[in-house]
Amino acid sequence: MTPAPIILRRALPRVCIIGGGIVGSATAFFLARGGCPVELLERDTVGSRASGVNFGGVRRHGRAVAELPLAIRSRAIWPRLRELIGHDCDFETPGHLKVAQTEAELEPLARWAAIGRAHGLTIDLLDRGQLRRDHPWLTHDLAGGSFCPGDGYANPRLVAPYFARAARAEGAVIREGHPVLAVEDTAGGGFVLHGPLGARHEADVVVNAAGAWGGAIAGQLGLDVPMVSLAPQMFVTEPTTRRIGPVLGMVSGAIYLRQSVRGNVIFGGGRGSVHPDGLRSRPAEDVFERSPALVRALIPALAGVPLIRSWTGIEGNTPDGLPVIGESGGRAGLIHACGFSGHGFEMGPGVGETLRDLILTGDAGLDLSAFSPDRFAVPPAIRSA
Ligand SMILES: Cc1cc2nc3c(=O)[nH]c(=O)nc-3n(C[C@H](O)[C@H](O)[C@H](O)COP(=O)(O)OP(=O)(O)OC[C@H]3O[C@@H](n4cnc5c(N)ncnc54)[C@H](O)[C@@H]3O)c2cc1C
Numbered sequence: 001m002t003p004a005p006i007i008l009r010r011a012l013p014r015v016c017i018i019g020g021g022i023v024g025s026a027t028a029f030f031l032a033r034g035g036c037p038v039e040l041l042e043r044d045t046v047g048s049r050a051s052g053v054n055f056g057g058v059r060r061h062g063r064a065v066a067e068l069p070l071a072i073r074s075r076a077i078w079p080r081l082r083e084l085i086g087h088d089c090d091f092e093t094p095g096h097l098k099v100a101q102t103e104a105e106l107e108p109l110a111r112w113a114a115i116g117r118a119h120g121l122t123i124d125l126l127d128r129g130q131l132r133r134d135h136p137w138l139t140h141d142l143a144g145g146s147f148c149p150g151d152g153y154a155n156p157r158l159v160a161p162y163f164a165r166a167a168r169a170e171g172a173v174i175r176e177g178h179p180v181l182a183v184e185d186t187a188g189g190g191f192v193l194h195g196p197l198g199a200r201h202e203a204d205v206v207v208n209a210a211g212a213w214g215g216a217i218a219g220q221l222g223l224d225v226p227m228v229s230l231a232p233q234m235f236v237t238e239p240t241t242r243r244i245g246p247v248l249g250m251v252s253g254a255i256y257l258r259q260s261v262r263g264n265v266i267f268g269g270g271r272g273s274v275h276p277d278g279l280r281s282r283p284a285e286d287v288f289e290r291s292p293a294l295v296r297a298l299i300p301a302l303a304g305v306p307l308i309r310s311w312t313g314i315e316g317n318t319p320d321g322l323p324v325i326g327e328s329g330g331r332a333g334l335i336h337a338c339g340f341s342g343h344g345f346e347m348g349p350g351v352g353e354t355l356r357d358l359i360l361t362g363d364a365g366l367d368l369s370a371f372s373p374d375r376f377a378v379p380p381a382i383r384s385a
Pocket of ligand 1: 018021022023041043044045046048050051052053055058180181209212231232233312314337339341343344346
């Protein structure tokens with residue numbers, strides 16, 4: 001049964017959003033624009049965590065099937081950023097090329113191409129010869145590839161801050177340096193969020209957009225969302241001759257790479273380590289050796305181009321690699337949107353729009369069942385066994 005729209009349960013719900021990454025900021029923007037009183041509480045600064053330090057990939061190509069409708073919905077928002085939030089966030093669409101190192105790796109590419117086409121995407125499968133002709137800058141050892149036009153990248157430094165800025169212009173209150181210390185589910189049907197120095201924030205609807213820390217917030221409210229914090233490692237080179245057209249990925253996932261309009265090559269591969277406090281992460285020594293060597297093997301012309309910097313960011317990963325999005329069965333008005341497992345930058349704007357629809361109309365406009373916050377719950381019979 002479709003739940004009653006939250007707005008009908010109580011006119012103009014006061015929405016409190018925990019976390020100012022791309023997900024929280026986009027949600028704040030779409031809700032404020034829809035007329036909701038919105039307060040966003042961010043522990044650090046808006047966009048300072050995964051949303052601000054990621055690779056910037058805006059990719060539908062190769063997404064999990066369950067994520068595709070949301071990824072496609074989100075992709076439709078990216079070219080509208082200037083109109084919506086006042087900046088295009090350096091969004092570019094050179095397409096996404098996934099390359100296979102072996103004949104065996106061509107099979108998953110072909111399988112996904114059928115899925116992508118069934119969802120209306122254009123996918124070009126390239127054999128060894130065609131890959132070599134179209135992309136002569138790649139090593140000639142590759143078995144083939146798959147190309148998705150219309151995918152691309154944006155500047156992660158800009159997106160969440162511009163969403164938050166636009167949300168503020170629509171009337172949202174954005175508080176930075178404001179951690180949520182506890183969430184209280186009140187007897188009256190609402191919530192009280194406790195902040196620093198005794199700050200209290202009352203809300204009818206809470207959106208848990210706390211990224212890798214969303215599992216801890218959910219846990220406070222009695223929901224078990226198992227999440228592991230991982231720290232993907234990134235690199236950037238000095239600017240070099242522009243030769244790399246599309247965003248590049250490998251079927252193995254070992255390397256993902258793009259060249260900025262200024263010529264810097266930005267790539268990711270491997271993982272750093274997360275500090276036991278869960279708040280800090282750092283690059284790993286062995287990845288420093290391995291990932292640049294893989295890139296030089298993939299694109300021989302990059303040999304000798306100096307690296308400027310390596311960094312990591314903390315991302316929440318769920319056991320099935322899918323995000324947690326939606327209302328938790330037991331509690332109306334409590335919405336989770338976290339654990340994006342490495343895919344949340346592309347999907348962030350679409351999540352914001354989808355949560356607006358869920359909160360204002362009761363209909364998300366998409367099937368969110370694969371992302372149910374309750375899917376990890378242990379059935380009581382097993383728990384008591
Ligand atoms: C290195 C790296 C590369 C990536 N590359 C890509 C990519 O190319 N494409 C892609 O789609 N995705 C990519 N991702 C994943 C993507 O960055 C994330 O999925 C996405 O940014 C998640 O956004 P978020 O808003 O959920 O989380 P975050 O950006 O982590 O934001 C959560 C916010 O919640 C705040 N918070 C936490 N606890 C509290 C609290 N108690 N009170 C108040 N605030 C709190 C945090 O300070 C943080 O700012 C990458 C991730 C990393 C780390």
